[in-house]
Amino acid sequence: MRRVICLALVFFFLQGSIDLIQEEQGEVKVITVDSTNLRFNPSTITLNEGDSVRFVWGGQALPHNTVEANEVFDSGEPARDVNYEYFFDYESAGVYDYVCEPHAAVGMQGEITVQDVEQVVEEEPEVKASTSEGLPVTSILVGTGLLLAIGASWFVAIKRRSV
Numbered sequence: 251m252r253r254v255i256c257l258a259l260v261f262f263f264l265q266g267s268i269d270l271i272q273e274e275q276g277e278v279k280v281i282t283v284d285s286t287n288l289r290f291n292p293s294t295i296t297l298n299e300g301d302s303v304r305f306v307w308g309g310q311a312l313p314h315n316t317v318e319a320n321e322v323f324d325s326g327e328p329a330r331d332v333n334y335e336y337f338f339d340y341e342s343a344g345v346y347d348y349v350c351e352p353h354a355a356v357g358m359q360g361e362i363t364v365q366d367v368e369q370v371v372e373e374e375p376e377v378k379a380s381t382s383e384g385l386p387v388t389s390i391l392v393g394t395g396l397l398l399a400i401g402a403s404w405f406v407a408i409k410r411r412s413v
């Protein structure tokens with residue numbers, strides 16, 4: 251019985267920490283190609299470290315790709331259907347200029363600004379509040395684990411008394 255309780259506790263605590271890890275994965279911002287066929291939309295975006303950018307288009311009249319100026323990311327050969335995602339890790343703050351290679355000369359380009367996460371938290375306190383949203387879930391899990399442990403030890407105590 252004790253082993254079962256321990257396993258249940260370990261399980262609940264692991265669940266809690268997995269939730270926290272997932273919390274650090276930011277949003278995914280989508281960039282597509284606009285109706286002119288020769289512009290990214292939006293071409294300029296700002297995101298935070300931990301966010302991802304997703305270049306996605308389908309059934310385009312012309313094939314496109316996205317290549318960062320310093321080859322930080324590269325979606326490969328130009329294609330009419332692209333679904334390419336790049337994750338900006340916690341060391342990636344900076345400005346990234348990218349082009350569509352076949353149409354760079356006609357201005358098919360864009361810029362991604364990645365903000366340092368600590369800096370963002372200082373400037374916008376409400377961002378800090380939203381990152382703690384995951385905490386109640388963790389508290390519920392830990393709380394459930396504790397209740398389970400208390401209930402189990404109570405059960406064991408009653409069982410011992412009856413022996």
Ligand SMILES: [Cu+2]
Pocket residue numbers: 287288312313314315350351352353358
């Ligand atoms: Cu293009």
